[in-house]
Amino acid sequence: MRFQVLGPVSAWSEGVPIKLRGPKMRTVLASLLLAHGRVVSDSRLMGNLWDDQLPTTTQAQIQTYASRLRGLLGTAVSIERQPPGYRLRFTSDSQTQFDLVEFEQLSRQGREALADGRHQDASNLLRAALTKWNGQALAGVTPHLATVEQPGLEESRLLTVEKCIDAELALGKHEALIAELTALVAAEPTRERPAMQLMTGLHRCGRTADALAVYRSFRNNLIDSLGIDPSVDMQRLHQSILTSEPTIPTTAPATVPTPRLPPSTRSLQHEPSDFVGRDDELTTTYHVLADSAAQDGPATMCVVNGPSGVGKTTLALRTGRLLRNRFPDHQLLLQLGGKTTNPPTPVDALGTALNALGLSARQQPDTLDGRIAAYRSILAEARSLVVLDDAANEQQVRALDPGSAGCGVLVTSRFALATLEGTTRLPLDTFSPDESVELLAKIAGSARVTADRDAALRITQLCGHLPVAVRICGAILAARAHWSLAQLADRLADPERRLDELRIGDLDIRSFLAPAHDRLPDHVGDALDVLATLGTRPFTCATAAGLLNRSVSATLDVIDELIAAHLLTVHHAAPGHYRIPELVVALAASRPTLQRTS
Incomplete structure (x- = not known):
């Protein structure tokens, strides 16, 4: 069995083609092949198949496609139903070939050979990798999957x-490469390398x-299309050519001073295709960081702060994708483990x-100082975007600040990181009711949600309009087509059971709240448990002080700590009032005894 995605x-x-109609x-x-053995959720399959034009029978149609593929592909692969989606695996006894895996393996081996200075091996391996391509990748799929x-x-x-080409230039094959490079530059007029x-x-x-x-x-094309100059490395190469003697072609490689071409780093993946809302926040993060790409001062930093599960990472990925042309040298995503008990040290x-x-x-x-110097040296004078996701403290962020003009830093964190300068x-914040319902519809199906919007609003309200909780509900409804929205809303209504209901596959709301x-x-956690008996209704500091049997001053200290932890919110509609979010009330109700760390 052989599979191809690097082409039609x-x-x-x-050797006999299978008719994929x-x-x-x-x-x-x-979609299943690109997941490399991981589960592809029903919601992702729905988006890939129908984008936002979902038919009423989405789940049934996906099941039909999976069943047909099983029949067509036989025993060489297994297509398993594993909520919240499907998984494709190659069976151990099959001689299955997959062009993307072969390409990635050969490309990786070629890059390793190049790094070791084995230029001929690198050339052979990388050319072999490129032979795995047979035209436009993913030809013949839906526009949404192709776009993503x-x-x-x-x-x-x-x-x-x-x-x-790096390897072959090192081998002195510059004359043979001119035609290929000329065509490549014409096809990619703003690609610098x-x-x-x-x-x-x-x-x-x-x-x-x-x-x-x-x-x-x-240079003219770059200025006209993007409004920026070539990188410092390209300007140095230009200067070295201006100041060196012209070389005459010989059989031996010419010795022309050529600056090292630094590799681009692009570890930012796309945001989910069902991205919803955040127009104002996206505009802010985009303009703050886009302006830094052309400035002459220190790296610009933007910190997105909010509770776990509110969509900080999704917003960061969306911003990063929109900024990829502003920061062409490096787009680096680093996970800093703010939710974990032992986040990585700055070193x-x-x-x-x-x-x-x-x-x-x-x-x-x-x-630490040596690594900071090496990190800043690599990023010096490069237009780079660094996304620091789930930062645990200011020390991590300061260590990873490129400190260079033309760089942008986008930080997400549950913590305020108040001492970061500049x-x-x-x-x-959480979603509006309309945004929550929109996300639910994108995952569970617009026709299904439109048919019972009241139940949809009830579901999202019981989720406190927290995006990750709404996403979990959408996945539950997508996986259980026989459930009505009202049925799910009824199951969520009991605060003591709500968190048990909000889990499916690898998503569990407790992992975001706990x-x-x-x-x-301990004293703040105990106070929260007491205040949670008020439910979600607003209360004043005086009311809280009475319940906690503490002074107003001591109660304000507790309130400030709970607000900083995103376990209590200021009730803006009623000045001087506070409110505990729905899911925090449910967390307290479901945990009569807690193991806390101070």
């Missing part, structure tokens, strides 16, 4: 081409005037960052 989505059994069948197969997945696959192909490679190849062939013309053309976080930027563990300094802060509660000092 296809499958063969013993229609783009939707190819889309389901491609094709750019990442094409980026992998282009990076492999660039690495291959191929233009630099073409300049290098032309200069080594003695065509210095042509090399300089490539620079002028690229460890820097080690992860340096590894992502191409510096292996044995090449890294051991000390930072734009953006508090992220860490903040567990970190409270």
Whole structure:
């Protein structure tokens, strides 16, 4: 059995093509293959198949496609129903080939050979990887899946081409590469690396005037389309060509000074395709960071702060995708473990960052100061976006600040990180009722939600309009097509059982709520349990002081700690009043005895 996604989505059994009729069948197969053995949720399959134009029989149709694929593919693979979706696995006794896996393996081996200086091996491996492509990747699938997945696959192909050309330039094959590089630069007029490679190849062939013309053309095009100048590395290459003697083509590689071409790092993935709302917040984060790409001062930092599960990471990924052309050199995502009991130290976080930027563990300094210097040296004068997700404290963020003009730093955290200097802060609140219902409809099906909007509003209200809780409800409804929305709302109505209901697959609402509660000092956690007996109705500090049998001053201290932990909110409609969110009340109701750490 052989599968292809690097071209028209296809499958063969013993050399005979399998008839995959229609783009939707190819889309389901491609979605499962691209997951590399992981579960693909029903909601993702729905989005890939129908975008936001969901029919009323979505679940039944997905089941039909899965059943048909099982029949077509036979025993070489297994397609398993595993809530909240489906998983495709290659059976252990099958001789299954998958072009994307082969491409990735050969490309990785080629990059390793290049890093070790084995240029001929690198060339052979990388050229072999590129032969796995047979036209436009994911041809024949639905427009939504193509839009989401094709750019990442094409980026992998282009990076492999660039690495291959690096190896072959090192072998002195510059003359043979001119035609390929000329076509690549024409196809990617704002991609800097191929233009630099073409300049290098032309200069080594003695065509210095042509090399300089490539620079002028690229610079003019970049200014016209993006309003920015070429990177410092490209300007240095241009200067080295201007000041060196023209080289005459010989059988041996010419010795022209060529700056090292730094590899681009792009570890930011796309946000979920069912992204909802956040227009104002997105505008703020975009403009704050976009302005930093062209400024001359220190790196610009924006901190998105809010409770766990409110959608901070999703907003950061959306912002990063929109900014990818503003920060072409590096787009780095680092997970800082703010929810965990032992988040990485600044030294460890820097080690992860340096590894992502191409510096292996044995090449890294051991000390904090040494790693900061190495990190900032790599990012110096590069236009880079660094996303620090789930930051635990200011020390992590300060260590990972590039400190360079033209860089942007986007931080998400449950904590205020109040002592960070020169930072734009953006508090992220829960969804509005309309946004909550919109997300529920995107996951569970718009027709189903529209038919019982009252129940949908009730569900989202019981979730406190917390995006991750709404997402869990959508996944539950998508997986259980026989449930009505009213049935789910009734199951959520009991606060003592609500958290047990809000879990499916790898999503469990407790994992988002419990860490903040567990970190409270004992006296604050005990106070929250008492205040939770008020339910979600607003109360004053005086009311809380009476319930807690404490002074107003001591009660205000407790209230401030609970607000900082996002376990209590200020009730803006009634000045001087506070309110406990629905799910925090449910958390307290479901945990009569708590194990807390101070």
